[in-house]
Amino acid sequence: MATIDDVAKAAGVSASTVSYVLSGKRPISPRTRERVERTIRELGYRPHAGARALASSRSNIIALMVPFRPGINVQIIMQFVGGVVTAARSHDHDVLLLTQDDSNGVDRVASSSMADAIIVMDVEAEDERLPALRSLKQPSVLIGVPSDPSGLCCVDLDFTAAGRSAVRTLTDAGHHRIALIGASQERIDRRANYAIRMRAGVAEEAELRGAELTMLPCEPNFAGGVVALERVLDETPGVTGLVVHNELALPGVMSALERRGVRVPEDISVVAIGAADTGTGLPQPLTGIDVPGEDIGRVALEMAMAQLEGDALSTTRLVSPEVTDRGSVSAPAV
Numbered sequence: 201m202a203t204i205d206d207v208a209k210a211a212g213v214s215a216s217t218v219s220y221v222l223s224g225k226r227p228i229s230p231r232t233r234e235r236v237e238r239t240i241r242e243l244g245y246r247p248h249a250g251a252r253a254l255a256s257s258r259s260n261i262i263a264l265m266v267p268f269r270p271g272i273n274v275q276i277i278m279q280f281v282g283g284v285v286t287a288a289r290s291h292d293h294d295v296l297l298l299t300q301d302d303s304n305g306v307d308r309v310a311s312s313s314m315a316d317a318i319i320v321m322d323v324e325a326e327d328e329r330l331p332a333l334r335s336l337k338q339p340s341v342l343i344g345v346p347s348d349p350s351g352l353c354c355v356d357l358d359f360t361a362a363g364r365s366a367v368r369t370l371t372d373a374g375h376h377r378i379a380l381i382g383a384s385q386e387r388i389d390r391r392a393n394y395a396i397r398m399r400a401g402v403a404e405e406a407e408l409r410g411a412e413l414t415m416l417p418c419e420p421n422f423a424g425g426v427v428a429l430e431r432v433l434d435e436t437p438g439v440t441g442l443v444v445h446n447e448l449a450l451p452g453v454m455s456a457l458e459r460r461g462v463r464v465p466e467d468i469s470v471v472a473i474g475a476a477d478t479g480t481g482l483p484q485p486l487t488g489i490d491v492p493g494e495d496i497g498r499v500a501l502e503m504a505m506a507q508l509e510g511d512a513l514s515t516t517r518l519v520s521p522e523v524t525d526r527g528s529v530s531a532p533a534v
Contacts, residue, residue, distance in 0.1 A: 202243035211239040260293050262504060263315035265306070265329075267322050268299045273420060273448055276475040276493060277321065280343060283497020284319060291505050306332040306340075317504040319343065323354075325391035339507030341500045344393045349516050353507070355499050358518035359394045362489045363401025365521050366443045366471040369487065371409040374531045375441030375469060378402075378411050381428045381453060382445045385417040398445050398473070414439065418449045425452025433460060440468055440532040447474035454482055465530040471523075485526035492519060 208215040213236060220226040221236045228236075239245075264284055266277055285295050296315060298305055306329050309315055316338060320329065323344025333340045334351045342354040363380075370378055380402045382388075383395035399415060406413035414436045418428040428449065432439055444450050450472055457464060464470050464484060472478050472488035480486075496519060503517070 202245040204245070207236065207239050207243055207245050210243060211236045259314060259316055261296050261315045262288050262293050262501065263296045263298055263309045263318045265298045265309075265318060265320045273475075276447060276491075279475055279493030280321060280497040280500075283494035283499075284501045285497075286494070287498040287501035291501070293505075305329075306336070309338075316508055317341070319500050319504060323393050325393050325396050339504050341503045341507075343496060343500050345397070345516055345518070346393060351514055352516075353503050353514060354516040355496055355503060356394070356518060357491050357496065358520055359397035360401035360404075361518070362473055362521035363398045363403075363443075363445075364405035365401075365489060365523050366473060367402055367405035367409065367411065367413075367441075369471055369523050369529055370441035370443070370469055371405075371411055373441075373469060373529050376409070376411045377436070377439045378406060378441040378443065379414040379416065379432045379436060379439045380443045380445065381416050381418045381425070381432065381449065382443075383417060384419050384424070384446075388417055395445075402443060411441075418446045420446055420448040422449070422452035422455070425449030425454075426456045427452075429453045429456040429460075433462070441529075442468055442470045443473065444470065445473040447472075447478050450474070450478065450486075451482065454484065465528050467533060469529040469532070471529060480526070484528065486528045487524065487526045489521045489523055495519070 204215050204218050208218050211218070213232060217228065217232065218236055221228050221233050262284070264281065266281065281297065288295050293316070298309070306318065309318055318336065318338055318340045320333065320340060321343045323342050323346055325347045327346050330346060330352070340353065342352055344356050345354045367378060380399070382399060383392060387395045402415065403413060414432065416428050416431055418424045425446070429452070432442070444453055457468065462468050470486050472486040474488070474491060475493060476490045478488060478490065499517060
């Protein structure tokens with residue numbers, strides 16, 4: 201394995217010159233830089249991670265904070281994580297996954313200088329981590345949008361627009377009695393930003409379209425989906441359009457519909473909102489809006505890297521929702 205001395209000898213320069221080319225701490229003439237970089241490629245030299253970090257005052261680590269709270273959908277969370285990790289690899293960074301539900305975690309990461317930047321998931325509308333994030337010396341990016349995003353970098357699906365699009369899809373097909381089976385009551389009470397924005401979008405579009413709307417919280421599991429669907433059918437007869445924003449409960453919803461003899465889309469139309477495979481992983485494909493977790497994770501990492509390179513960002517990027525027609529929405533039966 202080539203060493204820095206091997207590179208220096210082959211390029212005809214000192215080892216310190218090679219180090220300066222790698223770290224950028226001192227100006228090097230373009231001709232010398234080109235010669236050193238060519239030699240590095242030819243010899244396949246890779247600087248030791250620890251030495252590189254010392255030279256650049258960076259750890260080459262991105263901290264990803266994902267509090268594993270009750271009811272969290274790990275499978276979906278890992279899609280976001282996968283996007284962050286893939287993008288970080290292309291920037292020669294590793295990812296440190298922090299899973300404790302602890303508001304002091306931001307301060308610990310910042311004070312230890314263990315990470316060059318922090319990406320934060322599972323953001324609440326009034327998240328208690330926000331003051332610490334606003335005062336960080338390291339760049340930070342939120343996957344999610346709090347009520348007050350000022351001074352922060354945020355990226356997420358536009359859940360408000362997604363809720364509106366789901367209702368619009370149903371009302372355009374002729375449905376005017378609609379139910380939302382959404383996030384759990386625990387998520388709503390914690391004011392998880394995605395759940396609050398989804399409910400707001402659904403409610404706004406239903407009012408605009410003159411549709412009757414019922415919104416039910418739902419436990420994130422099969423049994424929760426069964427219970428929620430039974431309540432919809434028993435307590436709000438006449439509902440012909442259903443929006444489901446709860447991936448873990450969706451199989452229970454569909455099973456309960458089948459058991460009650462309710463056909464999709466002949467008797468009730470269904471729009472599912474969730475991870476990229478939510479609408480396709482069931483016996484009957486569902487029209488829906490996919491949450492592009494991997495893409496959002498990649499964008500979050502790129503936003504963090506842009507800040508590391510000196511771009512002072514304080515912005516919110518919302519990914520526009522797209523409805524994919526998979527045949528579970530049709531006109532209501534007469």
